[in-house]
Amino acid sequence: MPRTAESGAPTFTDPCDARDPASWSRTELGDAAVIEAFHDVAGTVTSQPGIEPVLRVAAGNACDLLAVDRCSIFLRGSNSGIFHGVAARSPGDSDIVRHLRCGVTRDRMSQEIVATRQPVLVRDAVADGRPVRSTMVNLQVREVLGVPLVFRQQVYGLMFLDLVGHHRGFSAIETRLVTFYADLIAGLLPVLHQVDDLHSAVRDLQMRSHESARTRRFADEIACASSAGTTPQQIAASASTATGRGSWFTDGAHRPIAHGGEGGNAARIGRLLNRPATIEALRALPDSGVLDLSTEPDGLLVAPITVDGHRRGNMSLICDGRPMTEHDKTVLRTAAHAISVELRVEAQSAMTTSEGRQQIARAMIEGNLDAVTHRRAALHSIPMDCQRVVCLVAQRRASSIRLDARDLAQAFDSVTAGPPALATPTAEGAIAVLVDLGEDSPSELAQRASTLTAAALKLADAEDTLIAAISSPITAVDQAPRAFDESQRVLHCLRQLCPESTTILSADDLGFAGVLLSAIDRTGADQHVHKTLGRLLSDHARDHEMLHTADVFFDHARNIRDTARALSVHENTVRYRLSRIHQLTGLDLTGNSDHQVSCQLALLILRLRGQLSTTNPLPHYP
Structure with a gap:
């Protein structure tokens, strides 16, 4: 769980903390160093303007981790598979890297990293043939390790490490450590882009207009608040303070989410926004535009809130019988943009949490219980050894509803009071959900598992197309692969032997015969x-x-x-x-x-x- 050091920088509790550091293994020491290096990078996000200074710190920490003197970071271009140099450890190296490109036709090393999403080590950079030979010669590269920056299964960047003019001899442990570090940096990239986008939007706004000092103060306040983390309610309140008008943030269905100041009525605002003419005007409005409805009886200025191309709601200012000014429009546009950034960060944070839990679930059912899995589980407050079952959820027949691991996990979380459910897709198209059963007695576990599963399916399955196969309860995480195999046998029996009306079947229902029945159709x-x-x-x-x-x-x-x-x-x-x-x-x-x-x-x-x-x-x- 996160904690805060005396310096104010965020740190994490490491499982090794309770033991004498002298007793830590080499892997544990390396993992601790990686996490400390990442904390150092994360702490610069709000203090360093722009992406390049933060990635320069990341490159420097990577050099320190592996005791090399050069690390360069490249990011994928927005509309191509080419990676552009962004940062290196020193300002001089950064100037060189910014003129380099990776992923071009001759660069087979970068292409291999992107295709496999795995690190690639080239022992002889000049003679190997995969890197661009002229670049290797000019930069005196003898041996180079390339690592992908992977987030949500996509390669967003590349990191290269070498020892100038010498062979380094990277070990398997060092490769694993720098890959772990690269994954952490990759997860930080969306936040860096969002903060940079917000600063760019504020800079562009200031350059294009000659707003009052009040408007500039508001823009700076919103930018600083967004960098530090804020809420739609706080943004709405700031907009009201800056304009002296009531402000409302409504969702896509025009329901009130947050408001600031005095003035306006949620029901009247909803009726005005729901008028066919207003709906058409908002649909045609650009993302950065403002719709002027000040001539209406309940006059408004409305700015759309857009997240990743989808309209998520509107930000409105109340006229109150006073004419609207350019200052009001500028404040409204800035507030709408700030809320869209917060909603995007919130959505990606939820997605990152969901994907982290999916990785833990996948490692459990596959039996890949390494130190990284244990550390991730600790960061997500997930107990490794507890009473749980593996519930395999699948669709009995075709449906318009897409089977989604995140949605299923949320459905199970809604009906349980314990630690979060862990859900991950399987190769067969089903979803494996690991459900914590609490402290019930062993004789009650099977019935509780069936009850919770029935309640979760009712929430997640509007078309009544889902079926669920439940394993026997387990008490230790190393039993999860066996429970997953058992749930697959139960699912086979459910599909082959049970009528359409049966939606849930457990290993307890089959007893010893589950193994025998799974072999027949x-x-x-x-x-x-x-x-x-x-x-x-x-x-x-x-x-x-x-x-x-x-x-x-x-x-x-x-x-x-x-x-x-x-x-x-x-x-x-x-x-x-x-x-x-x-x-x-x-x-x-x-x-x-x-x-x-x-x-x-x-x-x-x-x-x-x-x-x-x-x-x-x-x-x-x-």
């Missing part, structure tokens, strides 16, 4: 039921009675006395019915263990189909 199940129960699969009431007796017999651990009590019959009646089953099917249910297993499996198939009942007729088998 619907036809194989039909054949087994017919071969095993044969003459008992009729509509005759006496045959139903014998099947029911056999089912109760197994439910009571093959104890005749308990079975008779459950059926409210004499013990001799139970013996007679079991003997009759033996005569009709050849199944010796009291003495032959193979016959007992075959019969239990056939009865389970009937029960899964909802066909083992004294009221529902059994199917006819060929």
